Amino acid sequence: MTDDKAARTAPVYTGPRWFFPSALIHELDPDASRSGRRPRRTARDWVVDFSCFLLAVLIGLVGAEALRDNTELPHAVAVLDQVLGALSCAAVWLRRRRPFGLAAAMVPVGFLSETSGGVAIIALFTLAVHRPLRYVAWVAGAQLALVPLYFWWRPDPDLPYAAAVVLLLVLTVATVGWGMFVRSKRQLMLSLRDRARRAETEARLRAEQAQRLAREAIAREMHDVLAHRLTLLSVHAGALEFRPDAPRDEIARAAGVIRESAHEALQDLREIIGVLRAGDSEDAGRPQPTLAALDTLVAESRQAGMKVTLDQRVTDAASVPASVGRTAYRIVQEALTNARKHAPGAEVTVSVAGGPGEDLTVRVRNPPPEGDVPPVPGAGQGLIGLRERATLAGGSLEHGRTPEGGFEVSARLPWR
Structure with missing residues (x-):
C-alpha cells in the first residue's frame, strides 16, 4: 500500500474538537493567532505593569524567606523553587500580550514554586480583566482543584491544613471576582463613550438636515x-x-x-446660487412677506394674547431690498413663535433699525417667564434655519440666554 493510499484510508477522528490540546488552546486563547500584533503601552500601562512586577518580586522574596526557614525541604527543591519564581516574575511583562498563555502556564508553575504565588494571582487577575468568563473558568478551575494537593504536598507550618486551603480558595475566587468587576466597568465605560459618540453624530446629522x-x-x-x-x-x-x-x-x-x-x-x-432646490412645495405661488408686513405680524400676535412692543426705526423703509425685508420678517416671526412657546405671558420687545448703506439690525428679546413653564419639545431647528437665512443674505445671527434669564435673538443684515 502506498503512502497516498494509506493517508486516504486512514481513520479520521470525528469526535469533539476540544480533545486535542492544540484545538483546545486555539478555542481558549483567541490571541494565539495574532501574536505578531503587539499594542503599544501607554504611560499608565507602564506604571501598572511595573507595579505588578514589583508586587510579584516582593511576594517572591517573602516566599524565598519562608523557604530558608523550612529546614525540612530539600536544597535542590528550594533552588528550583526560586529559579521558577525569578522566571515567573520576568514573565509578568507578557501578561498584556498573552494573558491566557501566562495564566495557564502559571497553574503548574505555581503548584511547584511557592515564590511564584504572586505571579499566579496577578496572571489570574489579568486573565479575568482581558478575557470572558469561559476563558477564566479553565484556569481558575485548575487552580482551585490543585489547592488541596498543594497544601498536602507542602503544608503551611503556621496554619492548619483546612484553614490554609480555605484561605487560598477565597483568595482565588476574590481575585477572579475583582477582575471580572474591572472588566465589566471597562465595558460599561466603552459603551457609554460609544453612546456619546453616536449621540453627537445624530445631533450633527439632525443639524445638517x-x-x-x-x-x-x-x-x-x-x-x-x-x-x-x-x-x-x-x-x-x-x-x-x-x-x-x-x-x-x-x-x-x-x-x-x-x-x-x-x-x-x-x-x-x-x-x-448654491442652494439646492427640492420638489414642488405647498407654498408655491404664495405672496412673500416684506418688512412692511411686520405691523400686521405684530398685530396678529397681539390678537393671539401676546404682549408685543414694536420699535421700528428704519429710514426709508420702502427702499429695503425684498430679500432683506423677507429675511427680517422670517426672523421676527420665528422669534415670536419661540417666545409664545417657551415664555408665555412675557412681554416681547421687537426692535428693527437701519437705513440705506447701513446694516439692518433686528433684535427680539423677552424676559424670563413668570412661574414654571411646562417643557415644550423642540430641537432648535427653527433657529438653525434662521441662521442659515441670515448667512445666505450676507449677514449674521446670534441667539442665547440674557443675563436676566430671558432670551434674545439678534441679527445683522446688509442693506446695500
Whole structure:
C-alpha cells in the first residue's frame, strides 16, 4: 500500500474538537493567532505593569524567606523553587500580550514554586480583566482543584491544613471576582463613550438636515420671487414689442421698469446660487412677506394674547431690498413663535433699525417667564434655519440666554 493510499484510508477522528490540546488552546486563547500584533503601552500601562512586577518580586522574596526557614525541604527543591519564581516574575511583562498563555502556564508553575504565588494571582487577575468568563473558568478551575494537593504536598507550618486551603480558595475566587468587576466597568465605560459618540453624530446629522431643509425653503421662496420679477419683465418687454409707436415717455418708463426688474432679478439669482432646490412645495405661488408686513405680524400676535412692543426705526423703509425685508420678517416671526412657546405671558420687545448703506439690525428679546413653564419639545431647528437665512443674505445671527434669564435673538443684515 502506498503512502497516498494509506493517508486516504486512514481513520479520521470525528469526535469533539476540544480533545486535542492544540484545538483546545486555539478555542481558549483567541490571541494565539495574532501574536505578531503587539499594542503599544501607554504611560499608565507602564506604571501598572511595573507595579505588578514589583508586587510579584516582593511576594517572591517573602516566599524565598519562608523557604530558608523550612529546614525540612530539600536544597535542590528550594533552588528550583526560586529559579521558577525569578522566571515567573520576568514573565509578568507578557501578561498584556498573552494573558491566557501566562495564566495557564502559571497553574503548574505555581503548584511547584511557592515564590511564584504572586505571579499566579496577578496572571489570574489579568486573565479575568482581558478575557470572558469561559476563558477564566479553565484556569481558575485548575487552580482551585490543585489547592488541596498543594497544601498536602507542602503544608503551611503556621496554619492548619483546612484553614490554609480555605484561605487560598477565597483568595482565588476574590481575585477572579475583582477582575471580572474591572472588566465589566471597562465595558460599561466603552459603551457609554460609544453612546456619546453616536449621540453627537445624530445631533450633527439632525443639524445638517435642518440646514438643508432651510436652504430648500429659501430656494423655493427665491424661485417664487424670481419668477415674479421675470414675469414682470416679460410683460413690459411684450408691451414694447406690440406698441412700437408708443409715446417716448411710455417707452422710457417701460425701459426703466425692465432695467430695474432685471437688476432685482440678478440680485435674487445671486442669493439662490448654491442652494439646492427640492420638489414642488405647498407654498408655491404664495405672496412673500416684506418688512412692511411686520405691523400686521405684530398685530396678529397681539390678537393671539401676546404682549408685543414694536420699535421700528428704519429710514426709508420702502427702499429695503425684498430679500432683506423677507429675511427680517422670517426672523421676527420665528422669534415670536419661540417666545409664545417657551415664555408665555412675557412681554416681547421687537426692535428693527437701519437705513440705506447701513446694516439692518433686528433684535427680539423677552424676559424670563413668570412661574414654571411646562417643557415644550423642540430641537432648535427653527433657529438653525434662521441662521442659515441670515448667512445666505450676507449677514449674521446670534441667539442665547440674557443675563436676566430671558432670551434674545439678534441679527445683522446688509442693506446695500
